[in-house]
Amino acid sequence: MNKHLIAAALAAASLSLAGCADERAPQAQQQQLQPIDVAPVLVKPVQSWHTYTTRLESPEEVALMPxxxxxxxxxxxxxxxxxxxGDVLFQLDKRPFAAVVASLEAxxxxxxxxxxxxxxxxxxxxxxxxxxAISTEQAQARTSTLRQREAQLAALQAQLTSAKLDLEFTSVVSPIDGIISRANITKGNNVLAGQSVLTSIVSNKAMYAYFDVDERTWNSAFNDVTAQSRQTVVMQKVGQKEFAYQGHINFIDNQxxxxxxxxRVRAVFEQDSNQLRAGSFARIKLAANEVSEKVIIPERAIGTDLKNRFVLTVGENNVLEYKLIEVGERYGALRAVTSGLNEGDVIAVNGPARVGPGMPISPNTVTIDTDGVAFTLSNDNAQLMAKQ
Structure with a gap:
């Protein structure tokens, strides 16, 4: 009898322990879920940017010759x-020219x-x-002599004007404002008029950047742009991370x-710091006029799977789902998505670094930071956009 009682007690205890274990299992599983930062995608009005390469040219460049x-x-x-x-750059020996002037003056x-x-x-x-008292022929001869003397004087005066110009040209002056190069011919050397290149000067008040836009892109994105509209562009020099220079379009070719x-399109960059030099390689970014709404997500949320781009979205029961996307323009640390996501979707903002599709998570909702990011171009945020 005692044996039966003991067995029954043991069985009841085992069932009780099993029930407690079953109750604790979901709690332990819940505690093991990985906390992941998630955020609803943003939908923002944006402008697309087009990038072109160029070399800077000076509006004025002179190969200086005497x-x-x-x-x-x-x-x-x-x-x-x-x-x-007007600055004097080279002085030629003026004595031979001064002698010609003196001779002509005499x-x-x-x-x-x-x-x-x-x-x-x-x-x-x-x-x-x-x-x-005098014949008509003699009187006409004296009048003719007068006309000859007048012509001779006029010819000498013209020669004197030319000689004075030659004397003035012995001082070779700068025809423009700008930065001068080295002297190609040094003191004591003979130079020939219109042949010897003494040095070169390039204007430093502004720089031109010519670039070519394909016809399809121009018609779809810039068809209403004119030189008078002063469309804003930004520029990046080689070795720089930011598009630190802002200019505008001032010429569009007529065909x-x-x-x-x-x-062929030209942008002008006006600057006084002499940081831009003719011949420099540069990249130009030009914003399309059309503004459209796009889904915006952090760049770090995007994963790569062979040739595909994807994100992890939060589905039912907080289970991550794999979703293919197509990406567009980059705006700072954010990226526009052209297809694959819709308003209201929630994504894992840190991407697939620690998690994967089908994994249940403990979501920690955060907000996508857009501070300091310009999605459209305006006078107030053009420079901000240039830094992205």
């Missing part, structure tokens, strides 16, 4: 300096005296002709290049 031939007497600048229009004085005598003789001939199917 207007007269001669010997370089002195160099009046420091190589690499900023020069102003000849003019002689011609003026001869002209004065010819005028006096012509007047006297006219008086004598009235009294029939499509039929050979390439592209339209």
């Amino acid at each position: 207007r007269v031939s001669g010997i370089i007497d002195s160099i009046e600048f420091k190589e690499g300096d900023v020069v102003k229009q 000849q003019i004085h002689s011609a003026e005296a001869a002209l004065e005598q010819a005028v006096s003789e012509d007047k006297r001939a006219m008086r004598l002709l009235e009294r029939k 499509i290049n039929s050979a390439t199917g592209t339209l």
